[in-house]
Amino acid sequence: MGRSEEIRAQLLEKLREETIETIYNAWFAELRVFSIDEVLDIAYLGVPDLPGKDMNFIMSILRNRYSHKIENVLTNIMGRRFRVVIKRVEEYEDETDSLKHQIKESAASKHFYDNSFDPRYSFDNFVVGDGNKLAHAAAFAVAESPAQSYNPLYIYGNSGLGKTHLLHAIGLHLEKTKPEMSVLYVSAENFTNELVDAIRKNRTYDFKEKYRNVDVLLIDDIQFFGRTKESQEEFFHTFNDLYHNGSQIVISSDCEPDKIDNLQDRLKTRFQWNLIADIVPPDYETRIAILLKLSEANGLTVDEELMKVIQFISEIAKANVRELEGSLNRVVTFARLFNEKITLAFAQKTLGSSNVERRAGVTPERVKSVVSDFYHIEASDLESAKRQSNVAHARMIAMYLIREMTDSSLPKIGEYFGGKHHTTVLHACKKVENLTESSLEVECEIEEIKGLLGR
């Protein structure tokens, strides 16, 4: 099963668990997962054209009433906040829409192929702050004069702090300034895969030739070597050869040499021969500077409102630069998708920071006030004994929602409505439950009110 299929299966299973059957069959059963962008954390869902159904209506219900629910379910499955875009399958198929294209590209180009340097990962695009000053200075010195300053250069830090960026920056700089040099970038994982492949195909000679004849070797995520003995062994010899030939070696890892599990001591010793530079998460000012730079690169005008958004993101995304950039990218992408202005409120909504507060705010009083507004009646009518059909309908819906969304007991709910008997409340709740199954209109009303309540 492909990844999209796997996610689709999980998504449908969860939706089935969480909704009654009629709703599930009416709205979710046909959903397809068209593609998943794991960089921007967006799932593109599609609905096939259903014969005899009003597709515009179906799409509007899915987008307006259920996208929130689908997002929550997907967020649970993926383990991080996901957004969904729902379109008709047809729309994807004849989509020449440039935006979709752009998003795809941005996602794809994040996965580097060895030995091609991503032009965005230049020194110019690297924002220097206290947390990465040393690593940046050392990387730049190496790029200016390989094998003459720090050799080997060992850079370490948590994921998303710019190690790969610096390795690429060295490569880009050398490509420009010393095109005659052979510079090779490889992740330790790919180094290992290539080695295994070479052994299988009896091509170890070619493998050695490739790696032992470069002027600069940039090797990323060396902690991966902790997993395999053969590749450590091979890397040890590669390292020695290169070093003795006067080649530059730059290494990145997620921790200090000492702390890499299962790494031979003699390799640890080699890594400690020269400079070890760490990178720690950026401080607030640096986070702002990074987002400003990114905004510029995206062609955004930095006005007062965007500055508020940048400050907001800098406050919530502290752990690493990937998360920081991801948050801004998500806001920008969604603003484009939904034709919205990039405002603080939109950013907060998109990044979901206020979800928790909103959900916590569901009280019987709020339900009563939102429901009476929704049906254009007075809140006091809900507590009265009026039997007018619109009032009775609103009252019954309010009872049902309080029952579902707060932990009030039936007698307590009765009290909120002017002292009604608990069997009256029970009767109302049952009736609404039945209606949600038989009446699309009621089902939609309820979803809409829940939306207003911020669920």
Ligand code: ADP
């Ligand atoms: P790592 O390899 O340490 O996991 P990356 O180099 O992949 O991290 O960086 C993650 C993202 O953050 C990349 O898009 C990178 O361009 C960006 N980034 C990291 N540090 C900086 C920085 N100081 N200035 C600008 N962008 C940065």
Ligand code: MG
């Ligand atoms: Mg990396």
